Amino acid sequence: MTLSLETASTDLEPGGEIDTKPQRALPILWISAATVTALVGLWSLVSFYGLVPPLFLPSPLAVLRALSGLVVTGFVDATLAQHVAASLSRIFGALGVALVLGVPAGLAIGTSRWGKGILDPIVEFLRPLPPLAYLPLVIIWLGIGEASKIAVIALAMLPPIILSTAAGVKSASADHINAARAFGASRRQLLLQVILPSALPSVLTGTRIALGAGWSTLVAAELVAATRGLGFMIQSAAQFLVTDIVIAGIVVIAVVAFLFEVVARRIERRLVPWAHHR
Amino acid sequence: MLTLENVSLRYAPGDGRSQALLVLDRINLNVTEDDFVVVIGRSGSGKTSLLNLAAGFLAPSSGRIALDDRLLSGPGSDRAVVFQDDALYPWLTAVENVAFPLRLRSVGKDQRLKEAYALLERVGLPDAADRKIWELSGGMRQRVGIARALAARPRFLLMDEPLGALDALTRVRMQGFLLDMWKSSRAGALLITHSIDEALMLATRIIVLTANPGRIAKIIPVNFGRDYLSGIPQSELRASAEFRRLHDGLTGLIHSEDEGIAA
Numbered sequence: 001m002t003l004s005l006e007t008a009s010t011d012l013e014p015g016g017e018i019d020t021k022p023q024r025a026l027p028i029l030w031i032s033a034a035t036v037t038a039l040v041g042l043w044s045l046v047s048f049y050g051l052v053p054p055l056f057l058p059s060p061l062a063v064l065r066a067l068s069g070l071v072v073t074g075f076v077d078a079t080l081a082q083h084v085a086a087s088l089s090r091i092f093g094a095l096g097v098a099l100v101l102g103v104p105a106g107l108a109i110g111t112s113r114w115g116k117g118i119l120d121p122i123v124e125f126l127r128p129l130p131p132l133a134y135l136p137l138v139i140i141w142l143g144i145g146e147a148s149k150i151a152v153i154a155l156a157m158l159p160p161i162i163l164s165t166a167a168g169v170k171s172a173s174a175d176h177i178n179a180a181r182a183f184g185a186s187r188r189q190l191l192l193q194v195i196l197p198s199a200l201p202s203v204l205t206g207t208r209i210a211l212g213a214g215w216s217t218l219v220a221a222e223l224v225a226a227t228r229g230l231g232f233m234i235q236s237a238a239q240f241l242v243t244d245i246v247i248a249g250i251v252v253i254a255v256v257a258f259l260f261e262v263v264a265r266r267i268e269r270r271l272v273p274w275a276h277h278r
Numbered sequence: 279m280l281t282l283e284n285v286s287l288r289y290a291p292g293d294g295r296s297q298a299l300l301v302l303d304r305i306n307l308n309v310t311e312d313d314f315v316v317v318i319g320r321s322g323s324g325k326t327s328l329l330n331l332a333a334g335f336l337a338p339s340s341g342r343i344a345l346d347d348r349l350l351s352g353p354g355s356d357r358a359v360v361f362q363d364d365a366l367y368p369w370l371t372a373v374e375n376v377a378f379p380l381r382l383r384s385v386g387k388d389q390r391l392k393e394a395y396a397l398l399e400r401v402g403l404p405d406a407a408d409r410k411i412w413e414l415s416g417g418m419r420q421r422v423g424i425a426r427a428l429a430a431r432p433r434f435l436l437m438d439e440p441l442g443a444l445d446a447l448t449r450v451r452m453q454g455f456l457l458d459m460w461k462s463s464r465a466g467a468l469l470i471t472h473s474i475d476e477a478l479m480l481a482t483r484i485i486v487l488t489a490n491p492g493r494i495a496k497i498i499p500v501n502f503g504r505d506y507l508s509g510i511p512q513s514e515l516r517a518s519a520e521f522r523r524l525h526d527g528l529t530g531l532i533h534s535e536d537e538g539i540a541a
Contacts, residue, residue, distance in 0.1 A: 073280035175365035183379040183430050184355035193381070195481055197369040274368030 012244065058244040063251070066244035075245055076236050078228045084256065086228035088148070091214050094153035098210060102158050103203060106165020111195065119162070127159040131217040135224070144225035155208035156217040164206025187194025201275035204268045211264065215257045230256075279358070280332060280466065282307040284342035287327050300491040301327050302469040304341070307485065307494070311433060311466040314457075314503055316477040319487030320468075320532060324472045328492065329438050332468055333359050345433075355379065358427035358465075360437040364419040366411045372422050373398060373407035379430035401459070414521055417448040421455065428463050434458070437469040441476060453479045454512060458504050466503055474528045478502055478521060479512065496531060500524065 040060055046052055047059035070080040078086075108115030109123075118253065131152050138155070142148040172195050180194045222231030230253050237245035269276065287302040289295065301324040308317050309332075319325045330336040334353040343350045345357075353359075358379075367377045373394045380390035398407050401421040406414060414422065420440055427435055440456070441449045449508060453476060460467050460480075471477055477484045484498040502515045515521055 147362070153290060173365070175361045176367060178333070178353070179359060179361065179365045179426075180382070181335070181353040182333055182355070182357060182359040182436075183382050184353070185382050189382055193378075194367070197367070198355075200369070220470075272369070274412060277368070 055241060055243060058247065062244045063247045065249045066242075067251070070245065070248060073187070075233055075242075076227075078233075080252065083228055083230050083233045084252065086232075087218055088154060088228075088256075089232040090149050090229065091158075091211070091218060093146075093150045093216055094157055095189070095207070095210065097150065097154040098161050099207070100155035101154075102161030102206075102210075103165050105158075106162045106203070106206075107169060107191065107196070107199070109162065109166040110169025111191065116166075123159055123162050126155065127163075131156045135220055139224055148224075149221040150228065152215050152221045153217045156213045160209040161203070161206045161212060164202045164209070165199055168202025168206075169195055171202060172198035179208050201268070201272040204264070204272060208261065208264045208268075209258050212257070215253060215260075279311075279346060280309040280468070281325070281342075281344045281347075282332070283342045283344070284329075285331060285338045285343060287324065287331065287336065288339040295319075302331075302338075303491040303493045305492070305494060309434065309466050309468050311464060312482075314460055314467040314469070314480055315485060316469045316471060316481035316483070316526070317476045317485045317487060318472065318474065318532075319492060320472065320489050322492075323487035323488040324489075324492030325439055325472075325487055328487070329359075329436050329468065329470050332434075333436050335359055355383075355430045356432045357434045357436055358432035359410045360420070360423050360427050360435065360440045362439040362442045364416075364423045366419055366422055366426070368411045371408050371410060372403065372414065375411065375422055376425045376429050378426060387438055394425075394429060397429055398422070400428075400462070401425045401455070412457050415441065415448075416444050417452060420444065420452060424456075424459055428459065428465075432465050434466045434468060437461070439470055440473070441473075442471070449473075449476070450512065454506065456480060457506055460503075474525055474532075475516075477528070478524055479515070484528070486528065498524065498528075 006113050022087075042173065043057070044060050047057055047062075049053065058066075058193075067080075069075075071193065072079070074080065074082065105115075105123075106117055109119050110116075135152050138148045142151055176194055176198060177190065180190055185193070218229070219231035222229040223235065226232040230249055234246050234249035236245075237249065282305050285302060285305045285307075287299065289299040289301060291298055307315070317328055327336060331338055334357070345354075365370075367378065370378065373515070374389060376394035376397050377390040378384075380393060385393075392453045395407060397406070398404055401424060403421055403425075404416060406418060406422070411419065411422075420443075424435075437456075441452050443451060456467075456469075457480060467480075468498065469476075469480060478500055480503050481498075481500050482503060484496075484500055485494055486496040486498070487493065488495045489493050502521060505515055506512055
């Protein structure tokens with residue numbers, strides 16, 4: 001997943017000779033692991049010597065205990081699994097909505113002047129808006145139920161999906177399109193059998209970016225009238241100054257989002273292997 | 279018969295041009311199903327534009343292009359195109375690429391794969407059927423591209439420097455291959471190249487284009503391709519006095535134009 005620049009470069013020895021021996025340099029993964037260990041170590045020291053009051057920074061052990069408490073007994077009437085499930089269903093629901101709306105919209109922008117003329121201003125209006133800005137409006141329109149939460153996350157996911165789909169359409173090779181036209185492809189066949197597969201790598205990249213946007217919107221979406229969800233859990237913990245739960249919640253979001261990224265890359269490699277070969 | 283009559287192509291000002299650009303100037307050309315017409319010219323001669331006109335990707339600024347007295351209205355499956363960069367679909371396997379034109383015509387899956395396998399066998403790649411495109415060499419890709427073009431059962435094969443991206447040795451082999459395919463498919467061929475050797479080896483007729491604007495400078499009937507198909511090896515044809523004479527003549531023709539520009 002990480003591209004190692006270290007191993008790609010050749011070390012110059014002091015004598016000026018190029019080192020062609022197998023690399024003895026530390027793999028980047030180890031360096032990263034060491035960084036994490038050092039940070040957690042520092043954290044432990046700070047809380048062990050009481051440099052920061054536990055209210056502000058509970059010890060790693062306290063966070064771990066909070067985490068296991070979350071798993072077993074839960075917090076605010078739901079276990080960790082239930083909070084995660086609530087958040088995941090919102091993320092996936094929103095992703096589904098965003099893909100169903102965003103991919104056709106992106107295709108329309110990329111393939112037709114009318115599509116571009118109509119949709120471009122809408123996307124450009126939506127893109128820079130912070131979700132918190134339109135959250136109240138969405139709640140006024142859709143109420144305080146699941147619909148408004150999914151809508152807010154989907155709105156945040158739409159621009160990256162639309163824009164990357166449109167970019168993918170633009171990247172379709174002229175020869176690929178002309179070849180199909182010469183074989184007598186109809187507009188529809190051209191769209192579904194040439195342009196859509198050409199755009200697919202870009203659509204998947206957009207989906208990964210959208211997932212990131214989705215996670216950052218999740219907490220905001222669960223601000224209002226939620227009874228479950230990771231964002232809700234963190235906020236209610238913060239209101240009661242249960243800092244260890246807050247930190248545990250943050251860690252859980254980070255881990256889940258990271259797992260998403262790994263799985264998404266796997267899927268990408270399976271679905272669009274040619275993207276890595278051209 | 280594919281007919282170009284007084285065909286000119288002009289690009290309007292814009293795209294960094296202050297004046298209109300005449301790319302092709304009054305081209306007259308007939309290609310029958312028995313022909314292997316090779317258009318040769320330096321860059322700037324508009325030879326690729328000529329092929330794009332014949333394919334229907336471009337419309338002429340003036341003049342007419344017709345297929346059996348029927349004016350061309352755009353691309354059509356009676357004229358299959360082979361591109362320099364194979365233009366194969368990387369999301370399909372080799373055999374699926376070959377079956378692609380049949381899929382567009384809604385031929386059933388079993389039927390179209392059967393035909394595609396047969397075509398791959400004909401181009402000498404029976405074992406490559408299920409390989410991914412990026413696993414094939416340049417020469418193999420071009421063979422798959424030609425098999426795909428033939429799957430459409432075209433009346434004309436339009437080829438834009440199909441051997442341009444290949445190494446010299448593969449090129450010579452592919453020239454023989456192109457002639458075999460031309461003969462067995464009974465499709466007329468229009469091929470664009472900048473290689474004199476390729477033009478002489480393949481063509482029944484060579485069209486020499488001048489550059490800026492592209493005009494037909496000379497039409498040369500040749501017969502080496504037919505000789506090859508009647509069993510004379512390429513090496514022997516290349517060594518013949520006739521081949522060398524024509525080669526020198528063509529080199530001189532294209533060279534003199536260089537001097538004309540320098541003067």
